[in-house]
Amino acid sequence: MIAVKVKWNKEEMAVEVDTSQPPSVFKSQLFSLTGVAPERQKIMGVKGGLLKDDAEWAKLGLKAGQKLTMMGTADKIPEAPTQQQTFMEDLPEEEQDTSGMSKYGAGLENLGNTCYMNSTLQCLYAVPELRTSLTSYGPSPGMGGMGGVDGNHTLTVATRNLFADLTRSAQPVPPMEFILSLRRTYPQFGQTNREGYHMQQDADECWGGIMTSLKDRLKDGPSNDPVIRKLFGLRLRSTLKSAETDEVINKEEEAEKLVCNISVEVNHLHEGIKLGLVQDREQRVEALGRDALFHGNAAISHLPPYLTIQMMRFYYKADVQQKAKILRKVTFPLLLDALDFCTPELQAELKGPRLAAKEIEDRQVGLSKKQKLGDDSSAAPAASAAAAPPSGDDVAMGDAAAAADASTSGEPAAEAPVDFAGQLTGKYELIGVLTHKGRSADSGHYVSWVKQEDGSWIQFDDDKMIPRKEEEVLTLSGGGDWHMAYMLLYRAERVPQE
Structure with missing residues (x-):
């Protein structure tokens, strides 16, 4: 340097x-x-x-x-759109929300091969905690000159402003401030072709860039921890062993996503994640004076409230010097159980919340049945529940069941009951899918499919918002030239409140 x-x-x-x-x-x-x-x-x-x-x-x-x-002359800051941006509160009452779609946000105008960015932003907009954190982020400094201004700061400000526009806009939003900030902070997104037009980019790289900038600047008030780490942060623990020397390497690292590798043996997301956690690699061994192959696997030691998974559909094809696409069909679930990917220690921690969630759900189901059958049958569900053998994860919770029995028999429990309310169970609900249609990452088209608070699904195709059914989302698993999942966003199930 x-x-x-x-x-x-x-x-x-x-x-x-x-x-x-x-x-x-x-x-x-x-x-x-x-x-x-x-x-x-x-x-x-x-x-x-x-x-x-x-x-x-x-x-x-x-x-x-x-x-x-x-x-050289700097790029000009984009001019305001010729058509003035209209917000919902500015419209006459009879013109407000005529389509019923404004409650789901707004579309984003394509500013020239920016569908990769628009689809990424719509998925991240689906995280309410992120939107809330952005609203309290500090004001923007003057934009004049831009020389020496922190790119992570300007991109965070642009994200804050754009999310505010999406919340209150009555028409598609032109993300001009955001694309300018993105290209200044990460110049690769400003690449142009021979004709001078901006090129298509990889949505995963855009997602990662936004995450990096927000992680650097957006902090939680009381703890000053990065909000991105609290919402999306994974911890992965890997153990690698050399077959030649028996040397063992233990490593723990942070990540904001899991990877689903795709091979001829992978047909389902679960299999691809398992393959993605394989950590075989070459590592320097001083005793040998050279690199040696280490075998091992990674496991999750900390789960986040939101789980991001990248489907590794693109690879570099040397003969054509561009990214090629794996079209293989890989199905994914609406409800994902991450327990199998976790360390034994984390699996043990999840047992309690999972049991608590199941007990609450069982009681709610029993209450619903009693309301339908009448109070005269109230003894039957209780008796059958007591006689039913534990299954699956509940087997390991015998101590918890014994503690519950002790509390009802008048004998003191060894410890006070743990409050699992709000704790993660390791189970996740699908709320966002970013898809790609086409044969190459450097071409084709990206859109996003986002689950709303009322349970409906909306497809965001740049400025268009299209209602979709749940079964349509499940067709995004690949196997042809239709839109196929590239990024998956899951939200954690928490122990329900009674």
Whole structure:
């Protein structure tokens, strides 16, 4: 890394140059700082005159503290739409919510191959806790110049403003502030083709970029922990062992998503996640003086309220030099049980909440039956429930059942009962699907399918909002050229309140 100074207009910036990367990467850094697109940058002060994208740093004689000069005009901040944005509260009463769709938010206008971004934002908008956290995020600084402004901050502000517009808009929203902030913070989303049009991008990369920026800037007030970590954060524990030396490596890391790998043996999401948790890799072994193969698996040691899963449908195809798509059908459930992916310690922690949830549900079902049959039959459900043998996860909760018996028999329990209200059970409900239609990640079309609070499903196809049925969502498993699931968003089941 070589620290240099770059003068642009009246501004001088300190920039570190990674000489192991081509000059095009350096130009992307300057783009994020100034808004001057790489193709419009003229950088002077190196040997040979202007800096070229394919130049070799070793031949340019770059030195620490060297002064470079850049010429070029920054992108203009997008102008306001010619049609004034109309909000629901501004409409006459007789014109409000005529379609009945405004309660589900609003569509997003496509600003030129931005369906990857629109579908990602609609899925994240489905998380009410995220929307609430954004509303309390600090005000935006002046946008003039943009030189040196924290990209994570401006993208968080743009997300806050866009979500507010989606909440109160009566028509599709043009996400101009957001796309400008996204491209300044992550220049790869500003790539253009030979004709000068912005290129299609990968929705997973967009999702990851937004998560990174929000994780950096959006914090929970009392604890100051990242909101993204609290809502989406997983912890994965892996144990790897070398067959040659018996060396064992234990590792724990954070993640915001699980991966569903797809092979010829994978037909269901559960199988793909299991495959994605395989951690076989080569690792340096000092005793051997070389890399050796380690075998092992990862398991979840902490579950979040919202579980994101990426279907690994794209891979790089060298002969055509682009991402190709795996079309294989992989089914996914509306209700996902993550227990099988967890560490033994976490499985033990989930036993109590799962038992509590089942007992509450059983009592609610029994109460419903009593209301239908009358109070005279109230003794029968209780007797049958007491006689029924435990099943599945309940077998390991014998101590909990014994504690309950002790409390009814007058004998003191060993410990006070644990309040499981609000705790996770390891079971998840599907609330969002981001799909891709087409043969390549660099082309095709992205849309999102989002479950609403009233249980209905809405397909967000850029500016269009289309009601869908649950059975239609299940057809998104792949196997052809129809829309197929690429990102899945699940919401945790919690112990119900009585």
